[in-house]
Amino acid sequence: MRKISLKKIDSLFSAIAENSVLYMPVDTKTGAKFEQWENGKELSDSLNTVRSAKDFFFPQTENLMDFKVEGKKIEVIDSRSETEDFVVFGVRACDVKSFDVLDKVFLAEPQDSYYKNRREHGVIMSLACTKPNETCFCTTFRIDAAEPAGDVVCYKTDDAFYMDAKTEKGKKLLSALEGITEAADDTAVTEQQKLTRERMSKLPLASLKADAFGNGKTKEFFDRPEWKELSESCLGCGTCTFVCPTCQCYDIKDFNTGHGVKRFRCWDSCMYSDFTKMSAGQPRLTQLERFRQRFMHKLVYFPTNNDGMFSCVGCGRCLAKCPIQMNIVKVMKKLGGNSNG
Amino acid sequence: MQVNEYKPLIVAFCCNWCSYAGADLAGNNRLNYPADVKIIRVPCSCRVNPMFILRAFQRGADGVILCGCHPGDCHYTSGNYYTRRRMALLFSMLDYLGIEKERTRVEWVSAAEGAKFAETMNDFAKTVAALGENKRLEDLRCKK
Amino acid sequence: MQEIKREVLVNKASELLKNGTVDRVFGWKKGEFDYDITPALFTTAEDIENEFVWGDFCGANFSKYLIKETGKSENKVLVFLKPCDTYSFNQLLTEHRFDREKVYAVGVPCNGMLDTGKIKSSAEGISKVTDNGDKVVIETLFDGEITLDRNELLPDRCLNCKSKKHVAYDELLGEDGAVLDSNRFDEVEKLEKMTPDERFAFWQNELSRCIRCNACRDVCPACTCEKCVFDNPNSGVENKAATNEFEEKMFHIIRAFHVAGRCTDCGECSRVCPQHIPLHLLNRKFIKDIDSFYGEYQAGAEVGSRAPIVNYTTEDIEPGDAVRRNENA
Numbered sequence: 001m002r003k004i005s006l007k008k009i010d011s012l013f014s015a016i017a018e019n020s021v022l023y024m025p026v027d028t029k030t031g032a033k034f035e036q037w038e039n040g041k042e043l044s045d046s047l048n049t050v051r052s053a054k055d056f057f058f059p060q061t062e063n064l065m066d067f068k069v070e071g072k073k074i075e076v077i078d079s080r081s082e083t084e085d086f087v088v089f090g091v092r093a094c095d096v097k098s099f100d101v102l103d104k105v106f107l108a109e110p111q112d113s114y115y116k117n118r119r120e121h122g123v124i125m126s127l128a129c130t131k132p133n134e135t136c137f138c139t140t141f142r143i144d145a146a147e148p149a150g151d152v153v154c155y156k157t158d159d160a161f162y163m164d165a166k167t168e169k170g171k172k173l174l175s176a177l178e179g180i181t182e183a184a185d186d187t188a189v190t191e192q193q194k195l196t197r198e199r200m201s202k203l204p205l206a207s208l209k210a211d212a213f214g215n216g217k218t219k220e221f222f223d224r225p226e227w228k229e230l231s232e233s234c235l236g237c238g239t240c241t242f243v244c245p246t247c248q249c250y251d252i253k254d255f256n257t258g259h260g261v262k263r264f265r266c267w268d269s270c271m272y273s274d275f276t277k278m279s280a281g282q283p284r285l286t287q288l289e290r291f292r293q294r295f296m297h298k299l300v301y302f303p304t305n306n307d308g309m310f311s312c313v314g315c316g317r318c319l320a321k322c323p324i325q326m327n328i329v330k331v332m333k334k335l336g337g338n339s340n341g
Numbered sequence: 342m343q344v345n346e347y348k349p350l351i352v353a354f355c356c357n358w359c360s361y362a363g364a365d366l367a368g369n370n371r372l373n374y375p376a377d378v379k380i381i382r383v384p385c386s387c388r389v390n391p392m393f394i395l396r397a398f399q400r401g402a403d404g405v406i407l408c409g410c411h412p413g414d415c416h417y418t419s420g421n422y423y424t425r426r427r428m429a430l431l432f433s434m435l436d437y438l439g440i441e442k443e444r445t446r447v448e449w450v451s452a453a454e455g456a457k458f459a460e461t462m463n464d465f466a467k468t469v470a471a472l473g474e475n476k477r478l479e480d481l482r483c484k485k
Numbered sequence: 486m487q488e489i490k491r492e493v494l495v496n497k498a499s500e501l502l503k504n505g506t507v508d509r510v511f512g513w514k515k516g517e518f519d520y521d522i523t524p525a526l527f528t529t530a531e532d533i534e535n536e537f538v539w540g541d542f543c544g545a546n547f548s549k550y551l552i553k554e555t556g557k558s559e560n561k562v563l564v565f566l567k568p569c570d571t572y573s574f575n576q577l578l579t580e581h582r583f584d585r586e587k588v589y590a591v592g593v594p595c596n597g598m599l600d601t602g603k604i605k606s607s608a609e610g611i612s613k614v615t616d617n618g619d620k621v622v623i624e625t626l627f628d629g630e631i632t633l634d635r636n637e638l639l640p641d642r643c644l645n646c647k648s649k650k651h652v653a654y655d656e657l658l659g660e661d662g663a664v665l666d667s668n669r670f671d672e673v674e675k676l677e678k679m680t681p682d683e684r685f686a687f688w689q690n691e692l693s694r695c696i697r698c699n700a701c702r703d704v705c706p707a708c709t710c711e712k713c714v715f716d717n718p719n720s721g722v723e724n725k726a727a728t729n730e731f732e733e734k735m736f737h738i739i740r741a742f743h744v745a746g747r748c749t750d751c752g753e754c755s756r757v758c759p760q761h762i763p764l765h766l767l768n769r770k771f772i773k774d775i776d777s778f779y780g781e782y783q784a785g786a787e788v789g790s791r792a793p794i795v796n797y798t799t800e801d802i803e804p805g806d807a808v809r810r811n812e813n814a
Contacts, residue, residue: 266726323757422797429807439685
């Protein structure tokens with residue numbers, strides 16, 4: 001484990017930024033946001049960013065290829081740009097876990113090469129939580145906020161930053177920083193982790209369990225009458241899906257530029273009325289069905305197809321942002337029964 | 342080296358009954374106006390909704406002008422009165438968003454006013470040329 | 486703190502359910518925390534007794550829900566309306582969007598609703614929010630408690646409340662208020678006084694945060710098209726995500742324009758925006774322009790009024806003069 005004094009944190013950032021683009025959460029008047037680091041920008045103290053970190057690997061819109069049309073000739077132009085090395089600093093445990101979820105989707109065969117390139121070029125420097133929010137429930141999905149995954153795991157104490165490399169990529173990055181960091185033992189970190197875990201156990205949602213859901217529970221939950229009540233006031237907006245770190249549905253569209261075509265993909269939302277619309281029509285006609293799709297996907301379908309892995313990481317963004325305050329916690333409590341107190 | 346003079350692309354929405362005929366008259370009278378004015382004929386100036394104006398900018402227009410019958414002379418009695426209200430609000434909103442107000446204009450041109458049509462287009466082209474390319478409402482994907 | 490107590494609303498709802506006036510009740514349902522209150526439909530007095538809440542976080546405007554709900558049954562549904570909600574209610578009636586006969590509207594006075602966003606930006610890990618009238622005490626999980634002036638935690642729409650008067654109801658709980666002199670156009674004027682470059686930079690920055698979740702549109706009581714152009718693959722402008730700055734602007738200009746003259750300034754758009762974009766400043770610009778070009782008009786103030794944008798006089802201001810007027814303002 002390496003450490004650097006908090007006072008010298010800027011030298012750490014500038015050393016990283018020398019070799020690759022560095023992104024980290026900074027405060028804005030409307031909440032924390034990942035921005036490219038440059039001199040003078042300070043790491044946000046907020047627990048989490050308003051938008052998740054999935055943008056780095058799966059941006060909201062992305063150009064896939066261009067077509068140039070001349071007469072009857074169509075030329076395909078490769079316009080890819082996902083080859084830049086970058087480091088994302090300050091990713092929380094929940095968001096790091098969300099990359100595992102995304103990997104299951106995009107790195108399964110056939111692999112999504114756009115996503116894969118970005119994953120290969122990106123180094124994750126995660127940051128352990130110290131002060132969770134009331135909306136946090138990562139423990140429900142067995143995520144340890146005090147011990148995130150990532151290429152390099154960072155811990156911030158009152159006076160220093162501790163860093164521990166977990167992967168080859170991480171080791172390479174840390175060894176390049178050896179000049180400005182010093183070796184350290186993990187006493188301070190262990191101490192802090194203990195405190196964090198204690199805090200986690202006191203959170204209002206600490207007792208929430210996902211055990212009732214998971215692999216093979218489709219029949220059990222699909223026709224439950226509670227869906228009607230839960231989805232009653234859903235507006236059908238896409239806020240929950242767009243702030244969600246694991247929502248990975250997208251649409252591919254062609255944009256006619258007047259002199260060619262740009263084929264791009266953009267995030268889609270199962271809350272939208274034209275989601276997965278085909279020539280035969282729309283498979284989910286009502287908001288109830290669309291609403292159910294989102295939660296069944298996270299709690300049942302995804303685990304069924306991915307060895308029990310839930311596609312919710314308990315980051316709490318949808319709890320904070322839903323315009324009508326309906327969210328996965330309320331759904332789990334309503335459907336999951338007494339075990340969720 | 343010869344420097345190409347910048348010529349703005351202008352979209353003119355012209356009402357079928359007055360302004361389009363006015364443009365015709367301008368042509369018949371051999372009056373000059375810039376060839377970069379692209380006329381789109383509409384049944385009434387009232388047919389133009391705000392999306393048309395924005396889409397013209399998106400697709401590369403540097404200026405958009407909307408021409409209709411003089412107030413009181415609308416072929417459909419009152420279409421251009423609605424146009425007048427809509428465009429007053431839309432243009433004011435574009436200005437509020439910081440988009441140059443000289444890029445949009447409404448002008449009333451009758452079928453008899455060939456000269457006014459040519460004059461209007463010359464003047465508008467000059468104004469827009471002075472502003473330069475539309476940057477604030479452009480869609481880079483549509484640039485050649 | 487709300488001057489009218491929860492019990493008054495609960496009793497009223499139970500009474501109307503029991504005497505058969507209504508068989509469904511729109512109300513606010515308690516959540517996990519003090520602030521996460523969900524709009525819900527209640528059907529039994531028991532549920533109302535247990536889960537109905539009334540307090541500082543009952544901002545949701547039920548007017549739009551009436552469109553769907555009144556189509557489901559011949560019986561009446563009870564809806565509680567705050568003063569600003571009654572304007573949306575009237576506006577929807579003006580547009581014949583629901584059957585007035587199927588609704589029993591109860592007006593409730595409102596002392597302004599707290600802004601969850603402002604609370605969350607002043608404290609982390611909120612465990613309890615208590616409103617003592619002038620002061621609000623925010624208790625947190627790990628940082629103790631802080632006390633703030635209530636006014637600091639009000640959203641813009643409540644700070645500049647336009648009216649405490651209910652313009653529609655079958656029955657009113659408590660006292661009715663008056664139409665207020667608000668300063669709601671101050672922010673718009675501030676922007677108008679900036680240079681075009683400054684305004685452009687301001688909006689570029691604000692709109693660049695948009696994630697196109699459509700919450701502003703979906704919550705808007707004036708946005709009631711069955712199919713929005715932005716959702717319609719055949720419209721030519723459908724877009725699920727803003728791919729660039731142009732599309733960001735297009736969506737927001739068209740959204741605001743489409744409700745111009747119909748927007749009652751209820752402020753729901755800004756309340757729900759997950760990115761805190763001041764969307765009401767676009768709507769208010771249209772309202773302000775309409776007022777100054779065509780005479781004062783408040784959408785929803787009365788049922789059946791003709792919106793200025795579907796009306797005209799022969800002496801209206803020319804678009805060119807309208808824009809120049811901003812310059813001289």
